[in-house]
Amino acid sequence: MSAASVMARVDRDRARSWLQDYGVYVGVAAIVLFNVVFTPGFVSLENFRVQAVQAAPIVVVALGMALVIATGGIDLSVGAVMALSAAFVSLYLGYGPLVSVLVALLVGAVAGAVNGTIVAVAGVQAIIVTLAMMIAGRGLALVLVPQLEGIRNPALREFGSGSVAGVPYVVWVAALMVALVLFLVRRTLFGRRLVAVGGNRRAAELSGLPVRRTLLLVYTLCGALAAVAGVMTTARLQASDPNSVGLLIELSAITAVVVGGTPLSGGRVRVAGTVAGAILMQLLVATLIKHNLPPSWTQMAQTAVIIAAVYVARERGRS
Amino acid sequence: MPTDRGTPVLRARGLVKRFPGVRALAGVDLDLHPGRVHALVGENGAGKSTLIKVLTGVHGRDGGELELDGRPAGFATPAEAQRAGLATIYQEVDLLPLLSVARNLFLGREPRWFGLIDFPRMHREAAEALGEYGVHVDVRRPLGDLSMGARQMVALARAVSARARVVIMDEPTSSLEPREVHTLFEVIGRLRGRGIAVVYVSHRLDELYEVCDDVTVLRDGHAVHSGPLAGLERLRLIALMLGRDMSEVAREGATTFAGAHDVAGGAPALTAEALTARHRLRGVSLDIRPGEVVGLGGLLGSGRTETARAVAGDLALEEGRVAVAGLPVRGRGTAAAIRAGISLLPEDRKHEGIVPGLSVRENIALAAMPRLSRFGLVSERRVDRVVSTFMERLRIKATGPSQKVEELSGGNQQKVLLARWLALNPAVLLLDEPTRGIDVGAKAEVQRLVDELAEDGLGVLLISSDLEELVEGADRVVVLKDGAVVGELSGASVTEDALVDAIARGEASPVVRDRSDGGAGAAPEEEVER
Ligand SMILES: Nc1ncnc2c1ncn2[C@@H]1O[C@H](COP(=O)(O)OP(=O)(O)OP(=O)(O)O)[C@@H](O)[C@H]1O
Numbered sequence: 001m002s003a004a005s006v007m008a009r010v011d012r013d014r015a016r017s018w019l020q021d022y023g024v025y026v027g028v029a030a031i032v033l034f035n036v037v038f039t040p041g042f043v044s045l046e047n048f049r050v051q052a053v054q055a056a057p058i059v060v061v062a063l064g065m066a067l068v069i070a071t072g073g074i075d076l077s078v079g080a081v082m083a084l085s086a087a088f089v090s091l092y093l094g095y096g097p098l099v100s101v102l103v104a105l106l107v108g109a110v111a112g113a114v115n116g117t118i119v120a121v122a123g124v125q126a127i128i129v130t131l132a133m134m135i136a137g138r139g140l141a142l143v144l145v146p147q148l149e150g151i152r153n154p155a156l157r158e159f160g161s162g163s164v165a166g167v168p169y170v171v172w173v174a175a176l177m178v179a180l181v182l183f184l185v186r187r188t189l190f191g192r193r194l195v196a197v198g199g200n201r202r203a204a205e206l207s208g209l210p211v212r213r214t215l216l217l218v219y220t221l222c223g224a225l226a227a228v229a230g231v232m233t234t235a236r237l238q239a240s241d242p243n244s245v246g247l248l249i250e251l252s253a254i255t256a257v258v259v260g261g262t263p264l265s266g267g268r269v270r271v272a273g274t275v276a277g278a279i280l281m282q283l284l285v286a287t288l289i290k291h292n293l294p295p296s297w298t299q300m301a302q303t304a305v306i307i308a309a310v311y312v313a314r315e316r317g318r319s
Numbered sequence: 320m321p322t323d324r325g326t327p328v329l330r331a332r333g334l335v336k337r338f339p340g341v342r343a344l345a346g347v348d349l350d351l352h353p354g355r356v357h358a359l360v361g362e363n364g365a366g367k368s369t370l371i372k373v374l375t376g377v378h379g380r381d382g383g384e385l386e387l388d389g390r391p392a393g394f395a396t397p398a399e400a401q402r403a404g405l406a407t408i409y410q411e412v413d414l415l416p417l418l419s420v421a422r423n424l425f426l427g428r429e430p431r432w433f434g435l436i437d438f439p440r441m442h443r444e445a446a447e448a449l450g451e452y453g454v455h456v457d458v459r460r461p462l463g464d465l466s467m468g469a470r471q472m473v474a475l476a477r478a479v480s481a482r483a484r485v486v487i488m489d490e491p492t493s494s495l496e497p498r499e500v501h502t503l504f505e506v507i508g509r510l511r512g513r514g515i516a517v518v519y520v521s522h523r524l525d526e527l528y529e530v531c532d533d534v535t536v537l538r539d540g541h542a543v544h545s546g547p548l549a550g551l552e553r554l555r556l557i558a559l560m561l562g563r564d565m566s567e568v569a570r571e572g573a574t575t576f577a578g579a580h581d582v583a584g585g586a587p588a589l590t591a592e593a594l595t596a597r598h599r600l601r602g603v604s605l606d607i608r609p610g611e612v613v614g615l616g617g618l619l620g621s622g623r624t625e626t627a628r629a630v631a632g633d634l635a636l637e638e639g640r641v642a643v644a645g646l647p648v649r650g651r652g653t654a655a656a657i658r659a660g661i662s663l664l665p666e667d668r669k670h671e672g673i674v675p676g677l678s679v680r681e682n683i684a685l686a687a688m689p690r691l692s693r694f695g696l697v698s699e700r701r702v703d704r705v706v707s708t709f710m711e712r713l714r715i716k717a718t719g720p721s722q723k724v725e726e727l728s729g730g731n732q733q734k735v736l737l738a739r740w741l742a743l744n745p746a747v748l749l750l751d752e753p754t755r756g757i758d759v760g761a762k763a764e765v766q767r768l769v770d771e772l773a774e775d776g777l778g779v780l781l782i783s784s785d786l787e788e789l790v791e792g793a794d795r796v797v798v799l800k801d802g803a804v805v806g807e808l809s810g811a812s813v814t815e816d817a818l819v820d821a822i823a824r825g826e827a828s829p830v831v832r833d834r835s836d837g838g839a840g841a842a843p844e845e846e847v848e849r
């Protein structure tokens with residue numbers, strides 16, 4: 001290799017690390033720009049509202065995923081947990097909307113806690129534990145609610161499609177979750193612990209950090225956030241459909257997290273990047289649909305994005 | 320400049336390397352000649368590791384020329400450098416602890432048999448290759464089971480292939496036992512005999528004089544001196560490294576330990592009784608009084624690290640009690656020990672200490688975080704205060720508290736870890752190789768600090784493979800063998816000779832108190848290192 005190419009490498013390293021941190025914002029800007037130019041009707045208040053409403057569950061799920069990934073784990077069961085919580089909303093609707101929503105959230109948290117316990121205490125790999133939960137969770141949802149079930153409840157309908165101050169309720173809730181997770185990560189002991197556990201578990205242990213408790217809490221939180229997303233989706237669709245609620249959302253969520261600059265190996269968490277990543281995923285899907293490309297294209301596009309993101313993140317932390 | 324010795328194998332001119340906020344190399348020249356061992360010395364953060372990484376393609380360079388055999392060269396990746404004949408052992412040994420020793424040794428170039436790994440052959444060859452480096456272990460075991468020293472040897476054996484022209488070692492001896500250092504020197508002697516150019520980085524000056532021919536002194540990214548080592552006075556070398564006057568350096572001795580401490584009476588700071596763990600510890604008891612520095616002597620695998628880990632709640636015990644200031648440690652695990660006032664600085668900086676990706680600040684505050692928080696909320700103000708106190712006190716060289724810890728030089732990372740444990744304000748401090756990889760100046764600072772802490776009434780347990788450090792620093796040395804206490808030296812009988820003797824024979828020559836459990840003498844001679 002020539003000397004020039006050696007020197008070019010330095011710049012490449014810097015570019016790569018910049019891309020990992022800020023690439024997602026460039027991506028969002030680019031896709032917005034593309035749509036402004038090529039998609040008729042993109043620039044309208046109504047469309048913004050639709051996009052925001054559809055992005056909301058992805059954002060919420062991705063937040064939980066970001067926390068899990070920061071500890072060096074992964075949660076493939078988020079979609080199944082969404083379906084499970086949707087099933088419980090319809091099962092307990094007889095007790096009133098509030099009770100059914102609370103039960104649904106609790107169920108999500110419990111599913112997450114089960115994941116967390118097996119990962120933290122038994123030390124089984126997260127990918128295997130949550131894969132099992134992904135299959136079992138959706139299976140259970142299908143047993144409880146075998147087919148699409150309409151939900152007629154004025155309060156839930158209002159939550160799913162109403163707005164306050166021009167902003168849909170679900171977007172408010174997503175914003176609240178973002179604020180909550182930001183607070184956890186920036187200000188609390190728990191937030192410091194989860195990145196330390198992901199960065200070097202052994203050092204965390206030796207420093208007296210409650211490693212298992214931290215992991216348990218992270219997975220529980222991820223489950224609860226998935227349940228929030230499940231409730232949002234149910235309220236918006238006015239139906240509980242265990243077959244389709246949250247299907248493949250784990251792919252979008254993981255992509256959002258990685259594109260947003262949180263490395264898959266853990267030790268770092270980027271909340272704002274994750275939110276931008278989730279928005280990017282939503283816009284990607286919307287754009288492809290608007291331009292009449294089949295849904296399988298969406299999945300391929302997502303896969304391409306995640307591979308690109310992992311590639312960019314690859315070289316960091318090695319030199 | 321050195322006299323003409325023909326073309327150097329590797330010649331660097333005006334190497335420049337900038338990192339955000341620092342110029343790690345500011346125009347460095349280096350000539351490596353066949354069959355000569357070249358020492359690279361300088362303070363922590365002087366740029367030694369960076370120079371090596373720029374030479375071997377880990378980092379790109381921002382300026383300067385590189386010639387291999389008189390032809391312009393440059394390596395874009397470490398693999399390219401390796402192929403060109405530059406074998407390197409980096410400061411932070413990076414092997415895979417879960418894979419077997421043999422796999423680590425042959426990673427990426429395993430002997431094949433119809434496309435499959437030929438395990439019998441690989442194991443045989445691995446055992447042979449390691450034998451040359453004085454490592455006799457079961458090569459099928461995971462690498463993680465080996466001592467740091469043995470791992471270092473595996474790294475060396477891995478790097479030095481038949482085609483190597485230049486062998487570069489960044490602080491190879493910082494975790495080696497005297498016996499292993501000896502083996503390493505034999506290996507270096509053989510390399511030199513084969514006409515290989517060797518680069519040797521170390522903070523241990525004795526070793527440099529023993530094994531090196533030439534020396535280059537780095538200071539703040541500049542090569543401030545280059546030439547043959549013979550005839551260069553030791554004091555002058557230190558003065559060059561520190562950038563100070565020789566007379567100034569002369570006033571401070573080799574180690575800066577003040578000697579004996581005033582040991583307070585009353586309850587011991589630490590009492591450990593009958594610590595027992597399968598295959599590792601067999602009834603180790605010891606106590607440390609406030610203000611006392613107790614050394615732990617013994618060979619690799621004698622149970623020194625395990626004793627420290629047991630005290631710190633990091634090793635599951637079958638039996639044994641630990642008390643701080645007379646109060647038994649309540650509960651199990653590291654958190655309980657930390658609450659009771661026990662701090663352990665672990666020996667493996669990379670795997671047990673540093674949290675990569677986090678800043679210097681977060682790394683320092685890691686263990687103390689609960690104390691710097693209220694109701695689960697971190698008080699940034701208090702964290703800042705503690706961090707800046709310790710960064711100043713230990714003179715940690717970084718662009719600021721928010722710099723990533725991986726970007727610090729090895730010695731400064733070690734100081735960050737020390738700060739982490741001191742920030743807990745412990746009653747008992749267990750130091751496992753505390754001056755590993757620390758330069759002469761910083762080493763003196765750490766030793767002075769240990770003295771100061773002892774004076775403040777802290778009980779200190781000191782583990783060091785540097786016998787001089789142990790003898791100078793400790794008031795008492797407890798000697799371990801095969802996981803049991805086999806003797807103890809105290810007062811005037813703590814000398815290097817007595818210690819070497821005690822360690823070698825497994826019993827202290829003037830046995831002050833023999834606390835072995837009777838089984839130690841009968842224990843089989845074990846050559847295998849743990
Ligand atoms: N990846 C990096 N990013 C930013 N700064 C770095 C990086 N690597 C090294 N540095 C800085 O470059 C300087 C030289 O570091 P280097 O590791 O070469 O020191 P060293 O001489 O090997 O020290 P030690 O004896 O402690 O190992 C230090 O100030 C260090 O903080």
Ligand SMILES: [Mg+2]
Pocket residue numbers: 367368369410489728729730
């Ligand atoms: Mg170094």
